[in-house]
Amino acid sequence: MSLVVPSELVVDRFLPTVRAMLATRLAEHGLTQQEIAAELGVTQAAVSKYIGGESGGDDRFRDDPETVATVDRIADGLAGDEMDGYDALAELLSLVRSLEDRGPICELHEEVMPELQGLGCDLCVRGLDPDVRAERDVLANVRTAARTLASIPSMAGNIPNVGTNVGMCLPDPRDETDVAAVPGRIYAMNGRIEIPANPEFGASKHVSTAVLAANSVDSEIRGAINIATDDDLLEAARTMGIDPLEFDADYEDRGAHLRSRFADQGRVPAVAYHRGAFGIEPATYVFGATAADAANRIETLLTESSSL
Structure with missing residues (x-):
């Protein structure tokens, strides 16, 4: 049995993808790589890889409409000084909860833990109910x-x-x-x-x-x-x-x-x-x-x- 906690997938698969998406959107808003690095809490070298498309990531998040909309909203808010790090974090946490509720994170979790398939699992949302x-x-x-x-x-x-x-x-x-x-x-x-x-x-x-x-x-x-x-x-x-x-x-x-x-x-x-x-x-x-x-x-x- 492969015991995988959903938060591992958030860290390993979701966050790198979203950071790369955010870096690209912020660059399109005219922010420098150094400014983007400061917003995302990563190195400038990491931002360079994100913008250059060298970061990998997972297409299921890139193609997810809710993820795209959230990234756009955060990028617009940060670039326009209408959103700070607290606001951006709140948006991301809300997105993670949504994607765990029969969304891409849930789908990915079932792939890496086949024991969950067919259970209609909502353990992440409802806990040990x-x-x-x-x-x-x-x-x-x-x-x-x-x-x-x-x-x-x-x-x-x-x-x-x-x-x-x-x-x-x-x-x-x-x-x-x-x-x-x-x-x-x-x-x-x-x-x-x-x-x-x-x-x-x-x-x-x-x-x-x-x-x-x-x-x-x-x-x-x-x-x-x-x-x-x-x-x-x-x-x-x-x-x-x-x-x-x-x-x-x-x-x-x-x-x-x-x-x-x-x-x-x-x-x-x-x-x-x-x-x-x-x-x-x-x-x-x-x-x-x-x-x-x-x-x-x-x-x-x-x-x-x-x-x-």
């Missing part, structure tokens, strides 16, 4: 569940034509934006499982409906995965002591229908299925305390069904 930790844990759990499905040899044959998705909600979810799933769903391609993207919150309406319905009846159930309905798998569930619950496929409000069926049973079953309807492919939902638990349950069910 318990809500952020909960979101991160849910996203990580859904990724683990998706990888588990991809590792099951017989899983490809149990992916419905519409695709499979993995869902898990935050504690006390309000709506589908509190449910993480895989954007675009998981498909079987040439006998292999294809996971198109890292999980995101609000990425799937269908699996969210099942997750939210289950969680409203039993708050301990936060994960669900849809697979194709298969009689051998249902029989395997019964062999394992699981009583699959059948529900109707063609209810307009499936969430309300599922909540009603679960409430009638007084519990959320580990497996719930329907046989399809006109234009609706048969589907089975496997539930768990987490998405990873649901994936492990599917693996066990498929192993058991293969022995029937």
Whole structure:
């Protein structure tokens, strides 16, 4: 794991680029290299390199409209004596905070720390917020569940034509934006499982409906995965002591229908299925305390069904 603090990137990549941009703008305003050096707090030799284009830097900052606008504003203010060093520093600090909030600094941070990719990380902005930790844990759990499905040899044959998705909600979810799933769903391609993207919150309406319905009846159930309905798998569930619950496929409000069926049973079953309807492919939902638990349950069910 490469442990990189965002401030390192500010010092190593952002500041040299912005200083070079400022040096060029101030030179265009007619300041001498010595005057520019005094404004920037660097040597005259450094200013010479900045103006000569020898300083390197990072084009993502040079091309960023907000950075360009801030540099222009600071250069105009310093050259016109309308801004002092304190004002310029305030502008730069504000810019850094903005660029850390899903901006170029955040993008660069994800490049040098791949572990952050797909987490929707805003640690720099929000700090060690318990809500952020909960979101991160849910996203990580859904990724683990998706990888588990991809590792099951017989899983490809149990992916419905519409695709499979993995869902898990935050504690006390309000709506589908509190449910993480895989954007675009998981498909079987040439006998292999294809996971198109890292999980995101609000990425799937269908699996969210099942997750939210289950969680409203039993708050301990936060994960669900849809697979194709298969009689051998249902029989395997019964062999394992699981009583699959059948529900109707063609209810307009499936969430309300599922909540009603679960409430009638007084519990959320580990497996719930329907046989399809006109234009609706048969589907089975496997539930768990987490998405990873649901994936492990599917693996066990498929192993058991293969022995029937």
